[in-house]
Amino acid sequence: MSSNTFKKAIERELQKLNEEIDNKIVKGLSYIKESKRHKALFLQLNKFNRRSNLFQRSFNLITTFLL
Numbered sequence: 409m410s411s412n413t414f415k416k417a418i419e420r421e422l423q424k425l426n427e428e429i430d431n432k433i434v435k436g437l438s439y440i441k442e443s444k445r446h447k448a449l450f451l452q453l454n455k456f457n458r459r460s461n462l463f464q465r466s467f468n469l470i471t472t473f474l475l
Contacts, residue, residue, distance in 0.1 A: 411456070418453045422446065 425446045432439040 415453070415456055418449055418456070422449050422453065425449070 425442055429439045429442050429446065432442065
């Protein structure tokens with residue numbers, strides 16, 4: 409799975425969980441299990457974004473010195 413596909417899959421799952429959590433809030437139901445899953449996915453997405461940003465910054469720095 410490419411990194412872009414992986415990122416999109418996490419974002420879709422987060423969107424589904426947000427909708428599910430919203431529905432449970434409206435109905436007055438507990439959403440503890442969903443919130444834990446949401447937190448784990450959100451942390452995973454942030455970790456992925458930090459890695460890709462670090463790579464991008466490194467690449468930009470290298471190209472600056474080469475040009």
